[in-house]
Amino acid sequence: MPPQSQARLSVWIRIGLVAAFAAAAPSFAAGPSPSGAQEATVNTPTDPYLWLEDVGGDRALAWVRERNAAAEAELASTPQFKQLKGDIREILDSDAKIPAVEKIGPHYYNFWKDKQHERGLWRRTTLDEYRKPNPKWETVIDLDALNKAEGENWVWHGANCLKPTDRSQAPERCLIALSRGGADADVTREFDLTTKQWIKDGFFRPEAKGGTDWIDRDNVYVYTDFGAGSMTESGYPRVVKQWRRGTPLAQAKTVYEGKPDDMYIAAGHDDTPGFERDFVSRTLAFYNDELYLRTADGTLKKVDAPNSANKSVHKEWLVLELREPYTAGGKTYPAGSLIAAKFDDFMAGKREFTTLFEPDEHSSLSSFTWTKSHLVLNVLEDVKNRLRVLTPKSEGEWARSEFTGAPTFGTIGVDDVDADESDAVWLTVTDYLTPSTLSIATIGEQPEVLKTMPTFFDASKHEIAQHFATSKDGTKVPYFIVKPKGLKLDGTTPTLLYGYGGFEISLTPGYSGSVGKGWLEKGGVYAVANIRGGGEYGPRWHQAALKQNRHKAYEDFAAVARDLIDRKITSPEHLGIQGGSNGGLLTGNMLTQYPELFGAVVVQVPLLDMQRYHKMLAGASWMAEYGNPDTDDWKFIQTFSPYHLFDAKKDYPPTLFMTSTRDDRVHPGHARKMMAKMHEAKKDVRYYENIEGGHGGSANNAQAAHMSALAFTFLWNALNDPS
Missing domain, CATH: 2.30.30 (SH3 type barrels.)
Structure with a gap:
C-alpha cells in the first residue's frame, strides 16, 4: 500500500527496498572463518562460468532448460508431487483468504488473485459490504484481460491515487505501476477511477526502475531512467524531476540530482490538510539517507537529523x-x-x-502507526508483539495507555485505516498454527473481527515453542519451533530450519498454508531462527552482523542447528535448511562452511559470488551490508563468499538451487554459476530457474505452487532417505 503521508518518503523508499529484498522468503573476521573454512582465492576474469551471467543469452538459457528438465524429472514426476502441488495451488487460489484492503476515498480496494484470475483483479467495495461473509466487489482493473488485450505479461506493482481537495469526494485519477513478468523495473500509467479507463495521453513513465508521485492533478514527481547518466551505480534513479501534464517527459524540470554512487533519489508530496509539504529523499545506502524540505520557491532545506x-x-x-x-x-x-x-x-x-x-535488552520497536489523534507503537519483546498507544498533548507531553482489546498471543500487525480522517486501525493477528484474523479497531474501543482466514491444514497435532541457542560468542539467539505434540526425541524427525539474518528484517510467527500442507501435516518439525543481522532486537541486532562481523549471523544459525540436534529433535542427516535472497547467502554459507550439520539445503534467489555481487544488477546498493570487494573489504568478504569457499574435495549435503530469469535485483548468475561449479565437481546438486517471477521467484499462483512443491519434495525425500 502507498503511505498515508508522502512526507515519510525517505522512510518508505528504504523500507520498501529492504522488504522487497526479503520478499523471496515463504527470507567476518578477516582470514579463515571461525568454522575453519579455507581462505578464498580472489575471483578472476578467468572464471569459467562467467558466461552464465548472460541472463537471456541462448547458450545460458539452453543450460537453464537442461538443468530444469533434470530437476523436473527427479522431483516432479511422482503422484505425490502432483498432489502436493495441487494442494498448495488450491491454498493460494482459495477464495476464502482474507482480502486485504486499502481505503481510498469512500471505497476499500483490494488486489486479488485466484485460479480464474492468475494475474489478478484490482477491485473495490464499501466497508459495510466488506463486513459481510461474501462481499460484492466491483472490478476496477482486470489484469488478465489487460494482458490478453495487449499481448503482455503484466504483474501488478500497485496504485497511487490522487486525493481530492474535498476529502468527502472520491479520487478520480491513479498512477498504476505494472511490471513485465514480475521484474523490479516497471511502467507507470494514468488511470481514471470514474470511467475505469486508461487516460489517453495521460502521464506515462516508460519501463525502468523508479516511480511517479502526485503533486496535484497536473503535476507529478518522476524519478526514473532519463537516459545516459541518470541512474545510480546500483541501477536506481539518481535524478528526480517535476513533470507537468501535457508536456514531454524530456522537458520535465530537474528538482534534484544525486551522485552516481548514491543509491536512490526520489521526491514526494505530503497532502495532509493544513500540513501540505514537499520532500526530496537522497538515499546514499541502506540506512543512510538525507531528507530535504522543498520550499515554495523550489529550494531545498535539509532536515538536519x-x-x-x-x-x-x-x-x-x-x-x-x-x-x-x-x-x-x-x-x-x-x-x-x-x-x-x-x-x-x-x-x-x-x-x-x-x-x-x-x-532494553529484551525489547525493540517493530513499527509505529499514526491515526488522526494517536500514535500506536508495535513493540517486540523477545520476538513477541505488544501494542502501546501514545497521544500528543497541547503542552508538548504525550499521554500513554495500553491498546484496548489488544491480542495477547501471536504476531500482531497494525496499520492505520485513514490517518487523516479517523482513529481506526487494522489489526492482523497470526501465528504458525493459527490462521490470520483481521479486525478493525478504533483507539479506545474493543476491536471488531472482520475476517478470519480458513484452516488450510490440520494444526491440532502440533504445538509452538520458543527456545534460545547459545552462539559461539555467548549470545543467546531465539528461535521458534513448530512440532508434533508428544514428539519422540530420538533425533529422527525431518526438520526444516528457515532463516534470513539481514537488513534489519525480523522473522515473526506467521501462518502458512503451504508450510503446513507441505511439511507439518507430514509430521515434520519447522523451525525459524532469529539470528543477528535481523531486526528482532532493533539496530544492535542488525549491526552486530554487518560487514566484517557477518560471520556472527552464520555462527548464530549453526548454533540453532546444533541446539535442535542436542535436544534430539533431529540430527544432521534429518535436518534441512531453506533461505532466499540474503537468506540464500545464509544457506550458501551453511552449505560451504557447516556441511556436516545438514542433510539437505535449499538456496533460493541467492547471492553467492560476493566478489562480483556489486557489479550485478542492484548489488552495489548492498555494500553498506556486506562491504566493497574492490577494496580491502575483500579480506573479510571472501570469508563469506560461498562461490569461493566451495571445495571440490569436500563432501556436501544434497542441494537445490532455485532462482528466476526475470529477477532484476539479485542476478540469477549467482545460482547458475554455483550450480555449474558443483555439478562439474559431481556433487549431489540440482537446479530450477523460473523464467518469470522477478525476485519473488514466481509471477502467479501456479508458478508459486510449482516451486514450493519442488522445494518441499526435495527436502522431504532427502531428509527421510539420507542414504
Whole structure:
C-alpha cells in the first residue's frame, strides 16, 4: 500500500527496498572463518562460468532448460508431487483468504488473485459490504484481460491515487505501476477511477526502475531512467524531476540530482490538510539517507537529523527512529529509541525532543502507526508483539495507555485505516498454527473481527515453542519451533530450519498454508531462527552482523542447528535448511562452511559470488551490508563468499538451487554459476530457474505452487532417505 503521508518518503523508499529484498522468503573476521573454512582465492576474469551471467543469452538459457528438465524429472514426476502441488495451488487460489484492503476515498480496494484470475483483479467495495461473509466487489482493473488485450505479461506493482481537495469526494485519477513478468523495473500509467479507463495521453513513465508521485492533478514527481547518466551505480534513479501534464517527459524540470554512487533519489508530496509539504529523499545506502524540505520557491532545506535515523514527518511532528546514539539539546538518546519534536521548531534550529520509546535488552520497536489523534507503537519483546498507544498533548507531553482489546498471543500487525480522517486501525493477528484474523479497531474501543482466514491444514497435532541457542560468542539467539505434540526425541524427525539474518528484517510467527500442507501435516518439525543481522532486537541486532562481523549471523544459525540436534529433535542427516535472497547467502554459507550439520539445503534467489555481487544488477546498493570487494573489504568478504569457499574435495549435503530469469535485483548468475561449479565437481546438486517471477521467484499462483512443491519434495525425500 502507498503511505498515508508522502512526507515519510525517505522512510518508505528504504523500507520498501529492504522488504522487497526479503520478499523471496515463504527470507567476518578477516582470514579463515571461525568454522575453519579455507581462505578464498580472489575471483578472476578467468572464471569459467562467467558466461552464465548472460541472463537471456541462448547458450545460458539452453543450460537453464537442461538443468530444469533434470530437476523436473527427479522431483516432479511422482503422484505425490502432483498432489502436493495441487494442494498448495488450491491454498493460494482459495477464495476464502482474507482480502486485504486499502481505503481510498469512500471505497476499500483490494488486489486479488485466484485460479480464474492468475494475474489478478484490482477491485473495490464499501466497508459495510466488506463486513459481510461474501462481499460484492466491483472490478476496477482486470489484469488478465489487460494482458490478453495487449499481448503482455503484466504483474501488478500497485496504485497511487490522487486525493481530492474535498476529502468527502472520491479520487478520480491513479498512477498504476505494472511490471513485465514480475521484474523490479516497471511502467507507470494514468488511470481514471470514474470511467475505469486508461487516460489517453495521460502521464506515462516508460519501463525502468523508479516511480511517479502526485503533486496535484497536473503535476507529478518522476524519478526514473532519463537516459545516459541518470541512474545510480546500483541501477536506481539518481535524478528526480517535476513533470507537468501535457508536456514531454524530456522537458520535465530537474528538482534534484544525486551522485552516481548514491543509491536512490526520489521526491514526494505530503497532502495532509493544513500540513501540505514537499520532500526530496537522497538515499546514499541502506540506512543512510538525507531528507530535504522543498520550499515554495523550489529550494531545498535539509532536515538536519542523523543520516542513519529513520525520519518521518506527520502533521506538526518530526519523528526519528534512531539506529545510532544521538545527542541533541544536551541529551543523548540511545540507538533504537523513537523520539519526537515539533517539525517547524526543529527546522528553526531547536533540538527539543520527547522520548516515545527506548529499548532494553529484551525489547525493540517493530513499527509505529499514526491515526488522526494517536500514535500506536508495535513493540517486540523477545520476538513477541505488544501494542502501546501514545497521544500528543497541547503542552508538548504525550499521554500513554495500553491498546484496548489488544491480542495477547501471536504476531500482531497494525496499520492505520485513514490517518487523516479517523482513529481506526487494522489489526492482523497470526501465528504458525493459527490462521490470520483481521479486525478493525478504533483507539479506545474493543476491536471488531472482520475476517478470519480458513484452516488450510490440520494444526491440532502440533504445538509452538520458543527456545534460545547459545552462539559461539555467548549470545543467546531465539528461535521458534513448530512440532508434533508428544514428539519422540530420538533425533529422527525431518526438520526444516528457515532463516534470513539481514537488513534489519525480523522473522515473526506467521501462518502458512503451504508450510503446513507441505511439511507439518507430514509430521515434520519447522523451525525459524532469529539470528543477528535481523531486526528482532532493533539496530544492535542488525549491526552486530554487518560487514566484517557477518560471520556472527552464520555462527548464530549453526548454533540453532546444533541446539535442535542436542535436544534430539533431529540430527544432521534429518535436518534441512531453506533461505532466499540474503537468506540464500545464509544457506550458501551453511552449505560451504557447516556441511556436516545438514542433510539437505535449499538456496533460493541467492547471492553467492560476493566478489562480483556489486557489479550485478542492484548489488552495489548492498555494500553498506556486506562491504566493497574492490577494496580491502575483500579480506573479510571472501570469508563469506560461498562461490569461493566451495571445495571440490569436500563432501556436501544434497542441494537445490532455485532462482528466476526475470529477477532484476539479485542476478540469477549467482545460482547458475554455483550450480555449474558443483555439478562439474559431481556433487549431489540440482537446479530450477523460473523464467518469470522477478525476485519473488514466481509471477502467479501456479508458478508459486510449482516451486514450493519442488522445494518441499526435495527436502522431504532427502531428509527421510539420507542414504
